[in-house]
Amino acid sequence: MTFTELPDLASRLLGGGVVDANDEFFAARDNLVNPDPSTFETWTYGPKGKVYDGWETRRRREPGHDWAVVRLGAPGVVHGVVVDTAHFTGNFPPYVSVDGCAVAGYPSPAELALAEWVPLVPRSPVRGDTQNPFEVTPGPRVTHVRLNIYPDGGVARLRVHGTVVPDPALLHGMTVDLAALELGGLVVDCSNRFYGSPNNLILPGQARIMGEGWETARRRDDGNDWVLVRLAAAGRVRLAELDTTHFKGNAPGWARLRGTTDQADWFDLLPRTRLQPDTRHRFRVDATRAATHVRLDVYPDGGMARLRLWGETG
Numbered sequence: 001m002t003f004t005e006l007p008d009l010a011s012r013l014l015g016g017g018v019v020d021a022n023d024e025f026f027a028a029r030d031n032l033v034n035p036d037p038s039t040f041e042t043w044t045y046g047p048k049g050k051v052y053d054g055w056e057t058r059r060r061r062e063p064g065h066d067w068a069v070v071r072l073g074a075p076g077v078v079h080g081v082v083v084d085t086a087h088f089t090g091n092f093p094p095y096v097s098v099d100g101c102a103v104a105g106y107p108s109p110a111e112l113a114l115a116e117w118v119p120l121v122p123r124s125p126v127r128g129d130t131q132n133p134f135e136v137t138p139g140p141r142v143t144h145v146r147l148n149i150y151p152d153g154g155v156a157r158l159r160v161h162g163t164v165v166p167d168p169a170l171l172h173g174m175t176v177d178l179a180a181l182e183l184g185g186l187v188v189d190c191s192n193r194f195y196g197s198p199n200n201l202i203l204p205g206q207a208r209i210m211g212e213g214w215e216t217a218r219r220r221d222d223g224n225d226w227v228l229v230r231l232a233a234a235g236r237v238r239l240a241e242l243d244t245t246h247f248k249g250n251a252p253g254w255a256r257l258r259g260t261t262d263q264a265d266w267f268d269l270l271p272r273t274r275l276q277p278d279t280r281h282r283f284r285v286d287a288t289r290a291a292t293h294v295r296l297d298v299y300p301d302g303g304m305a306r307l308r309l310w311g312e313t314g
Helices: 029-033 109-113 198-202
Strands: 017-021 066-084 095-101 118-125 131-135 142-150 157-164 175-177 186-190 225-243 254-260 267-274 280-284 291-299 306-313
Touching: 017 029, 017 109, 029 066, 029 157, 066 095, 066 118, 118 142, 142 157, 175 225, 186 198, 198 225, 198 306, 225 254, 225 267, 267 280, 267 291
Parallel strands: none
Antiparallel strands: 017 066, 066 131, 066 142, 066 157, 095 118, 095 142, 175 306, 186 225, 225 280, 225 291, 225 306, 254 267, 254 291
């Protein structure tokens, strides 16, 4: 698995936000964590000049560099960063660096300025109108990252890929969605990801469109498609939600859920059950055993918007 297949911890879909920046004269800092690709319209101009779908600072006339601080929607361990300079050609920064810090609670920009920041990506050259990837050696859990650009310019998007490490206090002894990506759930394997990332299944909120779910290619054999979810914590599933919203002519006909703690001894959570298109299905589950992983099988193929596995931890 390449690091770009891991969740974007900074994404607005997970609650990420840009909490501080020293300058955003030409384009708003908030665009950095927009989950959608940056767009560009040739003749769109505003009072300050060309309108860019990204973050852009004014031309610096004094020593120093510009920066923006991003609160991760899901704190965790960073495995890689993508600094996307899409559509910035004569106005991108020639160099960037990225730092990280871990601060408990909900710090203000002033408190973050006093935090202990550690380098994630050293000062490195970037190209314009390009997704510039930087692999990061996994280290401690971080809650915030700081993008530094040298000396100024524009960046369309900042992607911070990694694994979620939740606050244990949010899980221990609680009833939660054990599959939730924002709590540490992760799809670790799947049969097919032709039309979308399987981790879309465990994103927060409802899918707005079909493209925000997971959909497989059409099968032409006798098999079926599946995803394997590593739960945020071991727990007993009590309620399963299989949501086929937006999938109408391409929803699975049936689905099955099984759990395991060792990926050898599997037990049924939900037997093979008929599904309807464009429907949020909720099923009571009487699990007597805890699971660390759950496998969703869909028959024979198709798409699903969300998977929720509500249960008790511990």
